Amino acid sequence: MNELFTLVLRLAIFTVVIIFLVALFISFRSTTHGRFADRDIVQYSENLYLSDLVSHRTIFKKDALDTVKNSKIEYFAKTCDKGSLVKITDLSNGNAWEFGYKPNKKVRLSETTMNAIAGIMDEKKLENYESADEASMLITLYDSYTTRITCEIEKAFLSKEIQTSRAPCLFDGLTKDCGLEISQIGDELCLKNPSSSGPADCRSFKIPFIMDDKFRDYDAVNIGDEKLSKFKMKAYPLKVGAAGTDCDALKTDLSNVALEKDDEMGSVRLCLEEI
Numbered sequence: 001m002n003e004l005f006t007l008v009l010r011l012a013i014f015t016v017v018i019i020f021l022v023a024l025f026i027s028f029r030s031t032t033h034g035r036f037a038d039r040d041i042v043q044y045s046e047n048l049y050l051s052d053l054v055s056h057r058t059i060f061k062k063d064a065l066d067t068v069k070n071s072k073i074e075y076f077a078k079t080c081d082k083g084s085l086v087k088i089t090d091l092s093n094g095n096a097w098e099f100g101y102k103p104n105k106k107v108r109l110s111e112t113t114m115n116a117i118a119g120i121m122d123e124k125k126l127e128n129y130e131s132a133d134e135a136s137m138l139i140t141l142y143d144s145y146t147t148r149i150t151c152e153i154e155k156a157f158l159s160k161e162i163q164t165s166r167a168p169c170l171f172d173g174l175t176k177d178c179g180l181e182i183s184q185i186g187d188e189l190c191l192k193n194p195s196s197s198g199p200a201d202c203r204s205f206k207i208p209f210i211m212d213d214k215f216r217d218y219d220a221v222n223i224g225d226e227k228l229s230k231f232k233m234k235a236y237p238l239k240v241g242a243a244g245t246d247c248d249a250l251k252t253d254l255s256n257v258a259l260e261k262d263d264e265m266g267s268v269r270l271c272l273e274e275i
Contacts, residue, residue, distance in 0.1 A: 012175040032212035040079050041141050042115045047077030048086065048139070059119040059132045060088060065097040073190070073204045074100050081151035081205055082112075090120050092133045103144040104201040106168065107191060110143045145170055146201045148191050149182060149233075153268045155236035157207045160258050160265065163235040167272055169220045169227040179206070179227050182211045182270060208267040209235075212247045215272055231272045240266035248269035 016157035051055070051065045065088060068075050074084045083101030088106060090096070116139060119132035145168045152163045168211060172192040173179030183199070187206050190199035196218045220227040238245060242256035243266055250257065256263050 029108075038112065040082060041112050041139055042083055044077050044079065044141065045116050045139055049077035050252050055121065057125070058117050060073055060122055060135070061123050062120050063123045065120070068099045069097045071099045072101060072202075077093060079141065080139055080154055081147055082143055083147045085140045085142065087140075088118055090122070090133050091135055097206045101142060101147075101203050102140075103142050103146060103203075107145040107201040108142060109145065109148075112141045114139045141249045143213045144201065144202045146189065146191050147175075148203050149191070149270075150155075150203055150207075151210050152233065153189075153207055153270070155270045156237045160237050160260070160263060161224060162237070162257070162259075164275070167215070167218065167229045167231045167233040167234050169229045171200075173217035176217045178218050180215045182209070182215060184209065208243075208270050210243060210267060214247070214270070215270070218272060220241045230275060232275050234273055236269040238266050238269050240264045241269050242267075245269065246272070 012181075025230070026118060049055070053060050053068070055061045059140040078084065081226065085100035085102050087096060087098045116137045118135040120130040120135045147167075150167070152165055155161070156163045164218040167178070168180065169178040170191065171179050172195070174194055181194050183190045183192060183201065185202065185205060188202040189205035189209075190202040192199045214231075218229060218231050220229045222228075234250075236250050237256045237258045239256055245256045251267065251273070
């Protein structure tokens, strides 16, 4: 009886310790992620102040802002795995300039914001900085499924290394748990629901890529209320002229993959493979 009680007590203590360690790990990950996000947004603001939009320290040129107003391109500064949106408002008259990436709520994972000081001047009056209009600047960095996928493609293309991550279970597949279309529409990468005609979310992106057709329909496993795909997404950097290489061939033959320094990059092939 005493041995049974001791065994049960040890199991209880072991379980409590495991739960504590898991909770501590999750807390550490959240804190670390938050610190990285804060660092990224501060770095982004510094890059923006050094851009051609600014004439002196934190004073923006009105004519330059007019050229980027309402653009979806992330000008002058960009982070790989986060999309940036900037809104500058002239506090004297309420005029506002917004440019960058703003994700659809369906694909949005998290966001980090920062208010920063700014001023606005007409370029004809740049010799007198004290006459600049006071302005506010709101910078938002978005973490989304779209930014994560563009980052995997960009890293594969620039580093000439195969990138691997879990495929997202973002939409329902045509017959299975998950489905996704990743399309190049003009100078944008767009995520689409296979059952819908229009894109769900797009980000300015010019690196060429090819999507595996298997992304339109794949399985997942249910963990609580969350669906996790049973597949990983692999981004293969392909040599020039190798765009026709299919994913099944890449599992066993990497001769068309640009992995060497002197290999000339052509495009990136996105493949779906079982975990």
